[in-house]
Amino acid sequence: MIEKDFGPANAGVGDALAGVGHEILADARRALEDRQQSDAEAVHAYRKTMKRWRALLRLLAPFVGEDGRHLRQQARDFAHEFAGARDLQGALDALADLAASDELPRTAPVAAMQRALEQAKRAAESSTMNEERRGRLTTALNAATLALECWPLERIAFAAFAHELARTYRQARHAIPQDWARARADQVHELRKKVVAHRYQLELIEPLWPRMTKVWVSEAQRLRDRLGHHHDLEMLKDLTAPGRPAAPWRQRIGPAINSRQRVHLEEAARLASRLFAERPKAFRERIEALWKNHRD
Numbered sequence: 001m002i003e004k005d006f007g008p009a010n011a012g013v014g015d016a017l018a019g020v021g022h023e024i025l026a027d028a029r030r031a032l033e034d035r036q037q038s039d040a041e042a043v044h045a046y047r048k049t050m051k052r053w054r055a056l057l058r059l060l061a062p063f064v065g066e067d068g069r070h071l072r073q074q075a076r077d078f079a080h081e082f083a084g085a086r087d088l089q090g091a092l093d094a095l096a097d098l099a100a101s102d103e104l105p106r107t108a109p110v111a112a113m114q115r116a117l118e119q120a121k122r123a124a125e126s127s128t129m130n131e132e133r134r135g136r137l138t139t140a141l142n143a144a145t146l147a148l149e150c151w152p153l154e155r156i157a158f159a160a161f162a163h164e165l166a167r168t169y170r171q172a173r174h175a176i177p178q179d180w181a182r183a184r185a186d187q188v189h190e191l192r193k194k195v196v197a198h199r200y201q202l203e204l205i206e207p208l209w210p211r212m213t214k215v216w217v218s219e220a221q222r223l224r225d226r227l228g229h230h231h232d233l234e235m236l237k238d239l240t241a242p243g244r245p246a247a248p249w250r251q252r253i254g255p256a257i258n259s260r261q262r263v264h265l266e267e268a269a270r271l272a273s274r275l276f277a278e279r280p281k282a283f284r285e286r287i288e289a290l291w292k293n294h295r296d
Contacts, residue, residue: 014153
């Protein structure tokens with residue numbers, strides 16, 4: 001958040017964005033250096049911070065060129081290195097989601113399936129965060145910090161900043177399926193990625209209208225959660241394929257997964273229609289009006 005830099009007399013939008021970038025990278029570095037937490041906790045904290053970093057890089061793309069695109073690609077590649085353990089944790093979360101609903105048949109051997117997935121997750125985590133990887137990630141964070149210090153962000157005007165916020169908003173809006181009932185898993189996942197970027201970018205403008213923006217961020221998070229639950233269920237479905245850890249339970253759990261996914265999509269459709277109701281141009285104009293009012 002750039003609250004301290006968005007003062008009425010401060011037009012340094014770029015300086016504020018640079019401050020946010022340094023804060024994000026410092027959080028990522030702390031996630032790697034904190035040896036009091038488990039490897040799984042370190043991975044979770046690092047991945048969460050890198051989502052914020054990638055959302056910021058998406059916004060800064062027109063101002064930092066190829067350098068920014070490279071760092072964003074690098075952050076995405078590093079995130080993929082943790083995908084195995086993350087997908088298994090997502091499958092466990094999906095199993096808990098099913099167990100808490102009425103979708104999972106009472107006869108399903110949930111405990112046995114959970115043990116199989118937890119065993120696979122422990123095996124994946126054993127090689128996820130080692131010293132070699134911590135070193136590579138730290139080196140990359142140091143390089144990103146140096147790049148951030150060299151970017152001419154002080155040239156960014158608020159109108160350009162608002163334009164990029166609206167661009168992410170437009171991309172998320174366009175990613176909404178026309179027919180939610182027939183939406184493919186990859187379409188839902190693509191929307192989820194756009195919503196994640198939009199949700200983190202919204203935090204940047206919270207000082208302009210704190211109460212309203214907090215509600216807005218909360219609604220975006222609720223949509224993200226619903227889409228995330230759908231994705232976790234898809235991960236669980238994949239793990240029931242032949243030769244995968246949950247294959248023995250495919251026939252029993254498959255219908256429950258499909259039914260629960262429909263529930264999440266129905267709620268996601270309702271949230272998305274409300275969150276992205278206005279056109280991108282109106283969204284941008286509202287942000288610019290908030291900025292003008294805040295400065296005046």
